Amino acid sequence: MNAPVTTSNLATGLSTASVSDALDSLGLPGSLHGIGALRQGRRTVGPVFTVSYEPVDEAGGTVGDFLDDVPAGAVILIDNAGRTDCTVWGGIMSQVAHDRGVAGTVINGTCRDVAVATDAGYPIWSVSRFMRTGKDRVRVAAIQTAVTINGVLIRPGDILVADDDGAVVVPAARWDEVADLARRIDRVEDAIVEAVRGGATLAEARALHGYHSLQTRKDAS
Ligand SMILES: O=C([O-])CC(=O)C(=O)O
Numbered sequence: 001m002n003a004p005v006t007t008s009n010l011a012t013g014l015s016t017a018s019v020s021d022a023l024d025s026l027g028l029p030g031s032l033h034g035i036g037a038l039r040q041g042r043r044t045v046g047p048v049f050t051v052s053y054e055p056v057d058e059a060g061g062t063v064g065d066f067l068d069d070v071p072a073g074a075v076i077l078i079d080n081a082g083r084t085d086c087t088v089w090g091g092i093m094s095q096v097a098h099d100r101g102v103a104g105t106v107i108n109g110t111c112r113d114v115a116v117a118t119d120a121g122y123p124i125w126s127v128s129r130f131m132r133t134g135k136d137r138v139r140v141a142a143i144q145t146a147v148t149i150n151g152v153l154i155r156p157g158d159i160l161v162a163d164d165d166g167a168v169v170v171p172a173a174r175w176d177e178v179a180d181l182a183r184r185i186d187r188v189e190d191a192i193v194e195a196v197r198g199g200a201t202l203a204e205a206r207a208l209h210g211y212h213s214l215q216t217r218k219d220a221s
Pocket residue numbers: 063064087088089090091092093094112113133134135
């Protein structure tokens with residue numbers, strides 16, 4: 001039985017690259033293709049709070065009314081089906097989320113008021129940035145339900161890790177296993193660099209430490 005996810009077992013310092021390799025080795029999806037960091041140098045990890053948007057044709061659509069329901073420490077994961085012609089996130093939301101200790105926002109869609117988010121120090125990952133509002137163009141269809149983004153099924157409470165390379169999600173029940181594997185991969189990669197600095201060729205060091213199959217699915221024949 002996996003331990004419940006707590007703040008302490010999330011304080012990993014793991015990179016998305018290592019987590020992604022660990023997922024590959026277990027045959028699990030999780031890497032959110034097409035979503036990138038708004039600003040470099042930011043990292044976050046936390047359980048996801050999911051939000052799904054849908055289009056509207058008339059006045060009455062709105063952006064961000066769910067924010068009062070999001071707990072501190074959560075990562076907001078918004079699915080607007082990859083839509084880039086109107087926002088689902090802006091500066092008011094960045095400031096409020098930051099003040100409340102929300103861990104970051106990851107958007108399958110677009111955001112605006114980028115300078116406000118940067119000034120607040122609030123981290124965002126998105127498909128793009130664009131200034132036209134989603135108000136009267138989209139509305140929240142659901143919160144805290146499963147979403148599928150580019151083929152990855154994500155449930156509320158799954159663990160999202162995001163850094164300069166993008167965002168990756170791990171099923172909550174597999175977090176400990178994936179994090180252990182990712183830490184092992186980090187140690188092996190460190191050992192390869194050390195071996196080269198100690199005089200080995202890169203090819204020798206990679207062969208010695210099994211670099212080429214670190215991410216290979218272990219139950220694959
Ligand atoms: O319409 C939006 O994208 C929301 C917005 O600008 C904000 O929260 O400041």
